[in-house]
Amino acid sequence: MKKKIRFYQSINTKIVFIIVILLVFALQIIGANFITQIERQLVNNFEGDRQTQITFLESAILPLLEAYESDEDAETDPREQINDLLMEFSGSGITELQVIDTNMVVLGISDSTQQGMLGQISTDADVRSAHLNGDTVTRQVEDAASGRRWKIVEPIFSDAEEPEFLGVVLMESDIEDVYNQIAQITQIFLQSSAVAIVLSLILANMVSRALTKPIKEMQTQTRAIAEGDYSGTLKVYGEDELGQLAFLINELSDEVAEAQESIDSERRRLDSVLTHMTDGVIATDRRGKIVIVNSMAETMLDVTGKEANGRSLLKVLDIEEELTLRQILEEQEDILINGSTMGVPTILRASFSLIQRETGFISGIVCVLHDVTEQEKIEEERKQFVSNVSHELRTPLTSMRSYIEALADGAWEDPELAPRFLEVTQNETDRMIRMIQDLLHLSRIDAGKSELDVELVDITELLDHVLNRFDMLIHSTEYEDKKYNIERHLLDRPAFVEIDTDRMIQVLDNIMNNALKYSPDGGTITGRMRQTEKAVIISIKDEGMGIPKNDLVKIFSRFYRVDRARSRAMGGSGLGLAISKEVVEQHGGRIWAESVEGKGTTFNLSLPYVPFEEDEWS
Template sequence: MKKKITFFQSIDFKIIFVFIILLLVALELIGTYFVRQLETQLVTNFQEEKRLQVGFLENTIQPILIDDETTEDSEEIGNLIKDFSGNGVLEVQVIDDQHYLLGTSDSTQQNSVGSKTNDNDVHQALLLGNTVTSQYKDQTTNDRIWKLVSPIISGDGSNEILGVVALTTNIESVYQQISEITVIFLNSSLIAVALTVILSLFISRAITKPITEMTQQTIQMADGDYSGQVKVYSKDELGILSMAINDLSTKVEEAQETTESERRRLNSVLTHMTDGVIATDRRGIIVIINDKAMEMLNISQEMALGVSILKVLKIDQEYTLRKLLENEDEMQFDFSTDEVPVTLRGEFTLIQRETGFISGIVCVLHDVTKQEKIENERKEFVSNVSHELRTPLTSMRSYLEALLDGAWKDPEIAPQFLQVTQEETDRMIRMIKDLLDLSRMDSGRAVLDLEYLNVNELFDHVIKRFEMMIQSSDKQSKAFSIKREFTERQLWVEVDADKMIQVLDNIMNNAIKYSPDGGTIKCGLVETNDSVVLSISDEGLGIPKRDLTNVFDRFFRVDKARARSMGGTGLGLAISKEVVQQHKGKIWVESTEGKGTTFYISLPYLPYEEDDWE
């Protein structure tokens, strides 16, 4: 926001003020010197004029004073000084060497002629033979009075003092003349000041106008507008500065465009990066964070910017910023929640200048949740396979050792041992077959042999096989009943018959294993807008809620001991999930402990009429 400058804060006022101060100082110095010199000259001229007049009077009176006839001298002197007049002359007195007044030009003082004077200036002039001058103010008129007492010296070479001439003059007219001249000078000074103000205003405007335009241009540049150009009025320093600002504006605009382009490029890179990026200042305060990092950390930009990276990464209790910088190893962070597991790996890089000064840190976050999960699954898979293979192998080894120790000779025990060995061998073969199937699915080498089949008939075929199985003599330990809940509409779906039969067999086997004696297994088939949903429900113990998300994991068993005793490999549901997903379908489970479990299979379905195949 531009701050408004008042006139008294402006350069115009300052330039005018400086000019006036300089002018007043100059006028004061010149005026003082001029008036002083003028006063001295006028007073000196006035006094010289009076001295000449007094000198002329002395030369006239000198012969008279030499004559001894005092009475006649007084009369003659009185006649001479009566005619003596001049500018400002108030009174002329002639006093002899005995201090007696011989004559005066003042008609009111004629009675004093012949009397002895008590004037100190006269006494001093007669005593020393020097001219005595003095100046004082008249108490009545308040005018300045100048008094000259000049001795009359004998002209015969004896230098005898014959008397003195005392001249009293009014010098006020001289000072009035000086005052008038001073007034004229002051008026001229005021006119000069007015002209100086006008001239300095023009000069200041000539200086400040380019400065104002340059200021406006720099403000526009600060606001991001580089389109303006400063007008160059002259080729002086201001003109050079104007050209420099225009050149700077062009270069800043180019630099700004380059910087903005780089910023957009950087933002684009940061936005589309699959890794999270956090940048801090030298104090570890976050200044940049990209969308991926905010997504990984489950934090908003407002919550991250201006906050310490240690606090955002939740390591402020274990690490200081210095300790973090000294740690050269990658760090792993756990941001898992109850719903979503999140594991991050962080790499830290210092932002250093050429001088070695550390100006910030860049942290790159990699989401290694899947890698960690895959690694854990790999370890668990190896552990489970080892365990699942070791169990039948250990059992087989025990029975084979017993046979080698002589049990083969017993006609009752030997067949039982061989039977168990055969069952364990079959179990390992099934497990290895399942593992091979999963391996082919994981690698994408499992190819579906798709064909349009009537799902109603396919599902009914599987159910009939299991009905025959539970009615056979070796399955009479528990009584089951299978209930069909099929739609009456015949549904045709493009599937791999063998694979889907394998999926349904796995789920039906589980339903039979875990159903109680006298339980009912419900098999459902319904049609939705774009899918066919198959369901198989049992009335068994159900699956705990905490295990529902894991039932399709490889080697996962809710009740491991019971499931292993029933001959399961722990891979059936995992294979079923892979097969259904290959068909672009979905499989899920719903269960309530103590009431039973329902598995659902949803397959893509596009309704059509049988006439379409004619």
Template sequence: MIKKIKWRNSIHFKIPMLFIFLLLVSLQIIGAYFIRQLESDLISNFDSQMSLNVRFLENSVTPVLESENQEEINLATQNVLRDYIGGDFLEVQVIDAKGYIVGINDQTRQSMVGTKSTDRDVQQSLLLESDRKYQYLDEERNSRVLKTVSSIFSPTNPDEIIGAVMMESNIEVVYTQISEVVQILVSASAVAVVITIFLAIIISQGVARPIAEMRTQTLAIAQGNYSGKIRIYGNDEMGQLAETINDLALKVKDAQETTEAERQRLDSVLKHMSDGVIATDRRGRVMIINNRAVELLGINQEDAVGKSIMKVLNLDKTFTFRHLLEKDDELILHVENEDDKEDSTLQGEFSIIQRETGFISGVVCVLTDITEQEKIEQERRNFVSNVSHELRTPLTSVKSYTESLQEGAWKNPEIAPSFLKVIATETERMIRMVSDLLHLSRMDQGNMELEKEYISINDLLSHILDRFDMMVQSGALRDKNYQIVRDFTKRTLWVDVDQDKITQVIDNIMNNALKYSPEGGTITCRLMETHNSVVMSITDEGMGIPRKDLSHIFERFYRVDRARARSMGGTGLGLAISKEVLLLHGGRIWATSLENKGSTFFISLPYVSFEEEEWS
């Protein structure tokens, strides 16, 4: 149904009004400029004419004013002023240097001759020796008057003023001429407006007819009727538009069918994507949510449908739906899982469903679980940060001591050896760190090959502890009074391991036990077996490990007491390497600790019991 258009909104009204408006604006601009210019020219011409009259009168009365006989001055001046009676001259006065009127053109006011002028402009002109000119409205005559007061100077002495001329001219005649011209211009404008209205009505009818037909046809297309055609009246822009709409009617049906098919395919893709997918309407209410999205968000599908996507994603406190539409970057969502599961990190990418007209009909959100990627990325960042920090400390020391040696410290036999010792120590520390990092890198890449062989773990552990017994009984550790206690099972345990790698693990733990044990401390080493494992434990009586740090000690570069660990030369990688080595063997390592009591590290290796005869 075509809605009726009000007359003031119709194109039949708007086009004539547009033409009239443009014409009036043009006439207003042209008329204002023309009248302004005409007024300026007429007033300028009138002013120039009056200025000539004043100059001529000055030249005529100058010889008269130089006379000493007052009666001759009055008579001669009156004769001159006879030429200024009538016309545009309202009043002309000649005043001498003392301010007395010596002549006036108005015959009815001859009694003023010989009296002193009371005109303020004349008095200021004589006093200041300057001319004055301005317009004013004479209420008695009800007309505008141009008043000119000019000083007269002696021809023999230019600095001596001998009188003044006051002339009032009727300038109203100029404004009368301007008013007559304005009336003519208004009359011509009225005729032009009438002609413009007539032409505009004819033009609007020629434009409105094809537009009305186009409107009817487009409404029919919107209702699904594509059979009608618009009549083409000419080969102009309107005709081209009508032809375009006719072509549009033939193509809209196919486009609509194609759009419907694409929509159905899109629905199918959304439902079967491996990532979580949420589709909303234009107000942000959830219309479609697939099973993967339900699983990632930990919600029920029935509760999510019809609910705002901002509440489903827990974004209503930080964003509005409009902000979500305007945001180009993806969002990182943190989902708290129940049942003591690790919290999930989701990446949400939002795509606006927009028609060709620009109308936004909804949003599609794709959720990807990036929990593992974020965890790996965080570990990578921490690793790079730790490596940079750990390498910077020894490098700074080496640089500082090297600069001191370069500046002349090498000449001092007392401090130069200690400086070189520090440089060597820090260099060895960096070499150990790089070597440990290479070991970890090979393990991470799976390039570490184990050279396994069956060995007696009893003999291996005894051999390692014998070496540490020698260390604590000699050298710098002799005064520490450390004791190493052994508690081994009587049964010989054979395991299939890489002897060098396991030795490295036990060395790392024993070195840590010695570092953190107090003087006179006891280190207890035990060896036992379970039904499928060989378990070694090493217990010290050191400061212990706080509970909050216990689960992190096998992470790379993690230190409970960083300052003390660095001072003892540790790289922070020993326990991490030990963990990786044992994982390659199918074993594991863990620790228990009590603060200020000591720590115990456990090493577990796979073990299969067999009789000694089978080995033989």
């Protein structure tokens, strides 16, 4: 934001003010010294002139005083001659002349209006002082009426070898003209100073503008640089300090522009990296307040950047009750937190690292969020799988161990128990072998090593073949205690699909075996087929106890059983449906179940088929 500079704060005003103050100060010193010297010189000249005059007057009056003191008879009275001499000598700035004898009597006076003082004793203190001390008295006298006067009282001595005091001469001169002249000189100086000050103001303003113009241009350019505009270039007016500064600012502008372009490029690259990262990234300041959050982190935490910025990292991650910021700074251990992506709960691993300067000062924290929902799910399934395998293998092994121990303890000698114990042991061994074969099959599928031997097969004929086998099975002695019924709703025409016949028969056998296991006595198993534009759908429905809705999505998991006790009693391992799902998906198909508790379950199998015209096979 541009701050307005007041008039008295500008450099231009300050420079003009300083120059004028310096000039006034210099004029004051020069004027005081000049006028003092002029005054002293004029006063000294005035004193010198008056001293010359009084010396000349003293020479002229000396013989007259000598004659007056000798009392010799003369044609004329010395006092009249003295008085006439004084009246003739007066003028040229001399306001008053007096001659006083040794008895302090006024012998002559130049002022015609004061002739009455002749013969009177003088009361002048300066005359008395000169009379008593024999020294010249010189001083300035101020009179309210006549102004300033210069007063000289000069003692007169004879020219004898031993000078004799004959009297004094008093001279008063008008010195006001000298001071008027000094005042005129002072007034002329002041007028000249005022003119000089005005001219200096104009000159100082011109000089100041010449100095401040480049500075203002630099100010404008630096402000533009601060606002991100690097296009301007300063004009270099010379090679002085300001010119060099302007040149350096131009170079600085170019370097800052290049640096800013590099920073912008790096920022765009960083933004692009953060935007397209599959991990969420959150950066905070040193107080743990969020300053950067990428789009993936927003998605993982179901929060917008506007909502997250400025908030505490602990609060956004919802871990403020479990951890403190200090613990994160000290431990920097990964933690698991709950997230939500598109409304679906997820598990996130939060990794923390510090943003530190070279001095060790911590200026922030970077938190990287990685979606480990699938890994955690796989890990949980692995643990569950290991637990299930251990449990499934332990049960037959425990049973076999019990029968073998009984045989070892002598049951082998019992003709009734021994064959039965050996049969159970053999059945449990066969069960473990089937389970291990199923596990090896799943392992090969997971490793991508299970290859299909596909051929073009009429799936209608294949399903009819499987249903015929199970129709014969339910009428065998094995199921003589139960009554089952198998219904068929097959296509009335061939539907060719590319399948591995053995694998697909294994899938259909698994589904039919489950239907027989869970169907009640007298129940009906229905095999149905239908055809869409791209697939053949096989449905096998039983009338058993059904599967709870919450368990439908889990029945294709390995070792999963809805009713573990009943399934194990019926000899199931929990791998049949898992193998069926993998085999169907290997064929590019899909398998799913629909069920209503108490009314039965329907398994649906969708396989892609190859349409053909009869002419192709004629």
